[in-house]
Amino acid sequence: MDVVSDAISAVRLGRPSFSRARVGGQWCVRLPPYEGAGFHVVLEGSCWLVPDVGTPVLLGTGDTVLLPHGNGHVLADSPLDAAAAEKATPFEQWIGRDGEAGPRAGTGSGEVELLCGKYRLDRSRVHPLMAELPRVVHLPNRAGSHPELRAAIGLLGGELDDRRPGSGTALPSLLDLLLVYMIRSWMAESTAGAWSGALGDEVTAAALRALHADPAAPWTNERLAAEAGVSRPTLARRFTAMVGRPPMAYLTWWRLTFAATLLRDTQDTLAAIARRVGYGSPYALSHAFSREFGTTPGRYRAQLPAGH
Incomplete structure (x- = not known):
């Protein structure tokens, strides 16, 4: 195995979990800190990610974001101040019981479709490559950038839409692949990471x-x-x-x-x-x-x- 694969395998536990949400209007949802890594893929529309520590990030269609240290954050239709973020609806209450539909709150803005998930990680043996990842890894959907990541997102969208036979195996495997591609894409863009330099x-x-x-x-x-x-x-x-x-x-x-x-x-x-x-x-x-x-x-x- 290569260094990146080994670094991921050393900390990853079990299968990733995920939920699909489609929402419109004014909305705001909180995801608390987590002993793992969170991720979001914007399948349609746009929204804001407001980390508990750091600057709000605008996410557009096809964007991917990884929170490798499990930091708490808010997803919303617009950037929020600290007081508004504190009043956000907990994610567990916001997402439907089937894990596939969020509530709609009016029609004041365009609908957004999200794939939200978590990777379980063992923090006791984090490889330094994983440790140096920033709090928020935002990978915008830009023409010609990260073709493998774009392809994985396309495959994920297809599996979610069609629910084809075998999707129970395909989806977790694609989500594992997504983690590799997100880290690889960050390393390709990073100019500050020590491990990007080491592997280069x-x-x-x-x-x-x-x-x-x-x-x-x-x-x-x-x-x-x-x-x-x-x-x-x-x-x-x-x-x-x-x-x-x-x-x-x-x-x-x-x-x-x-x-x-x-x-x-x-x-x-x-x-x-x-x-x-x-x-x-x-x-x-x-x-x-x-x-x-x-x-x-x-x-x-x-x-x-x-x-x-």
């Missing part, structure tokens, strides 16, 4: 790809430098500057993060997980895991909530 740097990106492709390999600085096609000092300097930690320190962190993901998502034995992440024995993995997470692998797995 030929040497650092080659080293990261190698580590993520085979974390169990007996990596050394010399072997990784050869993989990246540079000297050891060059790799150490560029990798540390871009990633924020030396190559072997990042490898250790990623091995343990990957081990936690396997404990969560599989029933593999500790010995099997140790082999997959590059530790010579279950004891060695348990010792390193306890030092990183403050608990043993067995207790970590036992404490996971049912249906995580």
